[in-house]
Amino acid sequence: MWKIALIDDDRQVLKSMKKLIPLEELDAECVVQAMDGQQGLDKILEHQPDIIITDIYMPVMDGLEMIERLRNSGYDGKIIILSGYSDFEYARKALRLNVDDYLSKPVTLQTIQAVLQKTVDELENSALSRIEHDKLKQKLELYEPYVQKQSVKSLLSGPETGKLHSDLWGHVPKLRSYSRFAVMGIELVRTVRVTDISIPDWNLFRFMISNVLQEILNEECPDAVYSEMFSHHAGIILPIPADAEEAAVKERMVLLAKRIISCVNQYLRLQIRIGLGSIRDGHAEIAVSTEEAFHALRARHAAVSQEVEVYIYDPLLQVDVSPVSRPIHIYQQLADFVRQGQEEKARGVIHEAVKDLAQIGIQKPSQLQKVGEEIWTILSYALYDVGMALEEIVPYEAWHKSLSSVTSVEEFGRWLEQMVQQVCGHHGWYENVKHKQAIQFILDYIHDHFSEDITLQDLAEKVFISRNHLSYIFRNVTGETFNTYLTRVRMEKAKSMIVDGGHLIYEVAGKVGYKNVPYFSTLFKKYTGFNPSDLVKRHS
Incomplete structure (x- = not known):
């Protein structure tokens, strides 16, 4: 009124x-x-x-x-x-x-009424504009964490052609006051536990690893930023103080890497290996440190010890990291474009990759087949993000068989284009890509806010999709209902906190979103097979 x-x-x-x-x-x-x-x-x-x-x-x-x-x-x-x-x-x-x-x-009566009606119309239009502006602002604020994660990922692998580092820099406020950086490259070892898993389990693994790493970084290096990358790889950008000595920084990086490997193994029973890139000046050089970190991982050179898989980039032992030998940049972009269904952009990356392969001397059939096998793994994990299985679109045997006939770099490029075309042309693709961002936002939101009272209706309003349709999309992409997935995330976090020690049962219940402790205990037993108190005794 x-x-x-x-x-x-x-x-x-x-x-x-x-x-x-x-x-x-x-x-x-x-x-x-x-x-x-x-x-x-x-x-x-x-x-x-x-x-x-x-x-x-x-x-x-x-x-x-x-x-x-x-x-x-x-x-x-x-x-x-x-x-x-x-x-x-x-x-x-x-x-x-x-x-x-x-x-x-x-x-006159007519004049005053006409003037007031015109004034009220202007007020209503202004109010509508403010509402739309507030909605847009709210949506941008909600998606800012997602944009920040994408920006960190692009800083690690190098921005898409035509984009500037400065465009990314504004979305990562924790790094702005630093001018020196080093990257920690992380690879999840493909043990039996992480192969042939369901899409919901893969999302949960990602969440659990991210959660453990974030807790460690909050203690050891609060301004560091973590990002999942392609396939089973991730990266951490470590900001380096301007006055820090290089030898002391490397020592701290090694200790941090050892702790990360130990905690992931202890709490999640997962194996990871870590590569450390060199210290670089300026945010535009972060991607170079990333390439160094993954070069160190691939070559297995300069291991810090026999007991733990931490490798330090050594320019005397590694391949020189130049613009034409940047597989991380290429793999990341290829994964992103295929996941989004952008076939033309994926073709552009393939052309770039073929030129790079030729320039760095990878031309033998056996070498090309190894690259093709790596791309299979990368695309498999990338498609998991949109609820699709590469095996169902291009069976591995068919992929491997067609790849075995490739004998030159040029043939490899044509073969890979055909594979990408087959994936992007899949009949179920459009609907998955259309809603991928919304589902990814919801998964991230669950992992960041699982301790709060969140409902599917709340999230539907945030992504501007009806509750019923969102429920259908969520189940179609993840293979689980929203409530089942939320409960699994909460139970995994609770289990981690109990194993870690230092919390009473009622504290754990509250921290994972349950005010009713008996109800929490019932759910916990249903999910894990034993009571919270039993787990406390086993790890005390």
């Missing part, structure tokens, strides 16, 4: 105006009536009406002075002057004070 203020020193005019204004039709109410400018000023500041109708000449304070003080105080509502004075100087000053209309007494 719109609020109107009437200011005039003639009591009869005030009564007449209140009768003339079709308040009900305008969905309005008269909240202020005053007979001088000072009284009007005080009441307007108190009630903040949307529309003011005021005379100019009044005792104590005239209308123009009242309007000037209102504007100086920040009042931005609509103002209509209704005055017996039609002097040009008054009109000019009124214009300077951003008055919306200037009417001369006497005024």
Whole structure:
């Protein structure tokens, strides 16, 4: 309901105006009536009406002075002057004070109604614009964590052609005050436990690894940023203080890497290996450190010990990291474009890859087949993100058989284009890609807010999809219902906290979103097979 203020020193005019204004039709109410400018000023500041109708000449304070003080105080509502004075100087000053209309007494019923209807229409349009702006702002704020993750990923692998590092930098505030960086490359070892797993289990593995790493980084290096990359790889950008000595930094990186490997193995029973890139100056060099880290992993050179798989990049032992030998950049972009169904962009990456392979001397059939096998693994994991299995589109045996006939770099490029075309042309692709961002946002939101009271309806409103349709999409992509997935995430976190120690059962329940401890215990036993107290005893 719109609020109107009437200011005039003639009591009869005030009564007449209140009768003339079709308040009900305008969905309005008269909240202020005053007979001088000072009284009007005080009441307007108190009630903040949307529309003011005021005379100019009044005792104590005239209308123009009242309007000037209102504007100086920040009042931005609509103002209509209704005055017996039609002097040009008054009109000019009124214009300077951003008055919306200037009417001369006497005024007809039709005129006042028309002016007020026009004013209300303008207010409604402004309100709609603000609502749309607020919705857009809210949506951008909700998606900012997703944008930040994508920006970190692009900093690690190098931005897409035509994009600038500065475009990414603005989304990663924790790194802005640093000018030196090193990258830690992480590879999940493909043991029996992580092969042939379901899509929900793969998402859960990603969450659990991310959760363990983030807790360690919060303690050891709070400004570091972590990102999943292609396939079973991830990266951590470590900001380096300007005055830190290189030898001391490397020692800290090795200790951090050892702790990460130990904790992931202890809490998740997963094996990872880590490569450490060199310290680089400037955010544009982060991708170079990434390539170094993964070169160290692939070559298995400069291992820090026989007991733990941590490898340090050594330029004397490794292949030189130049623009033409950057497989991480190529693999990341290929995975992203295929996952998004962008066949033309994927073709561009393939052409770039073929040129690079030729320049660094990878031309033998056995070498090309090894690259093709790596790409199979990368695309398999990439498609998991959109709820698709590569094996169902291009069976591994068919992929391997066609790859075995490739004898040159040129043939390899044509073969890979055909494979990508087959994947992107799959009949079930469009619907998956269409909703991928929404589902990815929801998965990230669950992993970040599992301790809160979140519902599918809340999330449906955040991504502007109906609850029923979102429920269908979520199950289609993840293979599970929203509630089942949320419960699994909470139970895995609870199990990790209990094994870690230091929390009472009721504290664990509260931290994973359950106020009712008996209900939490029932769910925990249903999910794990034993009571929380039993698990505490086993690990005490």
